Ligand SMILES: O=C1CCCN[C@@H]1CCCn1cnc2cc(F)c(F)cc2c1=O
């Protein structure tokens with residue numbers, strides 16, 4: 001099937017669903033909220049994982065794998081850790097025809113699975129820091145509208161869980177990981193994000209503080225959390241008795257962090273860069289960076305053209321560029337152009353008789369459609385330049401679009417107008433939770449309520465006497481507000 005039935009600016013939901021299927025990333029599954037991730041998605045996940053895993057190994061993280069299952073009493077260990085989450089927990093209650101003695105939960109996150117063993121493994125300060133990361137799936141039986149990559153009942157993620165002797169070490173690592181998440185989004189997925197701190201109401205209830213990278217989807221005017229890095233303080237050390245003998249011979253509780261990014265990141269990339277021809281892939285995460293297509297001509301030697309295409313692919317692959325050719329006889333060149341545009345391949349190379357005669361290649365960019373005739377002798381160099389140019393252009397374009405949606409407001413009326421205008425709102429806030437709750441109450445409705453997305457680390461100047469947009473009280477900080485996913 002070629003071409004898109006829905007336009008991105010007309011029907012975003014249907015457009016998105018069509019792009020992820022037509023680009024062969026996703027196959028819908030017969031259980032709601034569950035999706036099949038096909039190679040075109042998994043290869044992107046693996047490219048991100050390759051980068052992130054290498055970076056956390058530099059930070060001395062060790063790979064672990066903990067069980068998928070957790071007992072009821074362990075999961076319930078701490079009320080405020082999973083309070084409010086209970087409806088999302090999936091349970092195994094039978095094996096075959098017989099009931100299990102006690103129901104077993106499928107991990108929605110792994111704190112309660114891991115921390116009893118952290119308690120066992122950490123005895124003295126020589127056992128610290130403990131740095132554990134696992135790549136796995138988690139299950140959260142959510143009921144709000146399921147969306148491929150963005151909100152699914154099972155998703156893939158990495159979850160890092162670390163323990164330190166001091167708060168300083170924990171605080172430092174929280175930000176080191178957050179910077180890696182910024183790089184995942186900005187340097188690989190070409191998606192601009194804002195680093196900041198979650199409010200007391202929006203943070204992970206079991207932790208001390210939460211930092212996150214926040215993205216924004218202009219088409220829906222919704223913020224979306226890209227990844228999160230929590231300092232847990234000593235809360236879980238207290239719950240799970242994770243202590244160590246310090247150098248004074250007494251016992252101290254450890255300081256812990258936990259952090260994650262998920263396959264949601266792929267969905268954010270699709271939403272950000274996709275267009276009405278389909279997916280648009282940033283080269284650094286493109287499973288295929290160049291597709292070479294022979295353009296045969298009547299009574300011209302097709303074999304020579306195909307051989308030239310093979311030679312070009314080999315040359316590009318030797319240079320570390322992910323390239324392939326499409327020699328399928330039963331499809332026209334035009335059909336192939338549309339197919340590989342739908343899949344978002346950053347560069348297309350067309351080789352026809354004229355190109356052969358002139359020892360050149362016709363190179364076409366997916367992001368802006370620009371065409372160039374490149375001498376085959378310069379091809380590797382030019383392809384590298386073009387791929388870097390596409391990566392940069394996608395990021396800058398996304399940044400400009402996101403910044404065009406940014407609205408600084410100072411009053412309630414400005415806030416409501418900006419909210420209804422699908423803006424990414426920056427507003428002065430008195431930092432009172434009651435006010436946050438009040439804004440939620442006053443903005444709830446069909447599209448969901450507005451909430452704080454994060455308080456950006458980069459704070460604009462806050463002139464003395466600036467009032468909170470919602471309460472009129474003295475503002476303490478600038479925060480991002482908006483509807484969200
Ligand atoms: O966000 C992270 C990073 C990786 C490790 N976990 C933390 C906090 C997860 C917060 N959270 C998030 N969702 C949950 C859903 C549940 F069903 C449940 F039982 C518990 C949770 C839950 O604790």
Ligand SMILES: [Mg+2]
Nearest residue numbers: 085088140142
């Ligand atoms: Mg949730």
